[in-house]
Amino acid sequence: MLKIDKNDExxxxxxxxxxxxxxSWKDFDFKIKGKLKEYMLENEQKIDENYFCPYCERQISVEKSQIEHIKPKDKFPKLFHNYSNFLTGCLENQTCGSTKGNKWDxxxxxxxxYNPxxxxEYSISTGEIIPKYENGIEYEMAMKTIEILNLNQKKLCESRKSFIYQxxxxKEGKIVINIENLKYITKFPxxxxxxxxxxxxxTKK
Ligand SMILES: [Zn+2]
Known part of the structure; x- marks a missing residue:
């Protein structure tokens, strides 16, 4: 999950x-939504010339993305037009915004x-995103967020795993990262x- 530093509206x-x-949100037309997505992707969600869904970290584009109300508009109706509550998310139907729907915790x-x-952190062997801490509020928050966004969807874990393998x-049973390779790849930041x-x-050993 990526940290988003929001600009002013x-x-x-x-x-x-x-x-x-x-x-209501229905009063925002296709054109203004497109412009908003373009602005967020370019100014807040761009790493090395690529745009990312902040939740799953898949690469997205202006065309293949949607505006996501972080705090769902059904539960926070006053925030329907609040810019600081927006991000541009992926269109995957089993993770992120589409899975989250109007769930909130x-x-x-x-x-x-927060800074994700x-x-x-990650499990290198399974490709899963996992809580950084083993207990406490940080653990609870991580688990809840993974559940709401379905961040350990099988397909997504497979993509992370193949990224790690590639x-x-x-070497001697240990996974050694190819730093020279990885430096130039912008995927799953x-x-x-x-x-x-x-x-x-x-790698120094
Ligand atoms: Zn996503």
Whole structure:
């Protein structure tokens, strides 16, 4: 899961709201939604020229993405037009926004408010995202968030696993990361970061 540093509400969006006085999310048309997605992807969700879904870290595009209300609009109706509650998420139908729907839990790791790095890490053998801590509130929050977004969907774990395999080799039963390879690949950014941090020293042996 990626941290999102939200900018202030963009001017074009403030102007649209002033002009159209939207009463609900339905009042935002295709055009303004496209513009919003483009703005968020370009300014808040871009790493090395690629755009990412902050929840699953799959690569997305302006066309293949959707605006996600982090705090669902059914439960937080006043936030339907609140820019700081938006992110641009993937369209995968078994994870992220589509799975989350209008589910909400106060333990949800909101990537705008919290740094997901403090809550999650990965299992190198299974490709699963796992809680960083074994107990306590951080553990509870990580588990709840993984459940709500279905972040250990089989297909997603397989993709993480093949990313790990493609960038590593096995030496004496240990997984050794190919740093030179990995440096130039922008995929699963926090998994990449985790691999570089945790498997780096082994390459020196
Ligand atoms: Zn996603």
């Amino acid at each position: 963009p001017k074009f969006f403030a102007e649209f709201k002033k002009k159209s006085n939207p009463k 106060d333990n949800f790791v909101n990537p705008v408010e 790095r403090d809550y999650f 960038n590593s080799s096995r 926090t998994l990449k970061e985790f691999l570089l941090k945790n498997l780096k020293s082994e």
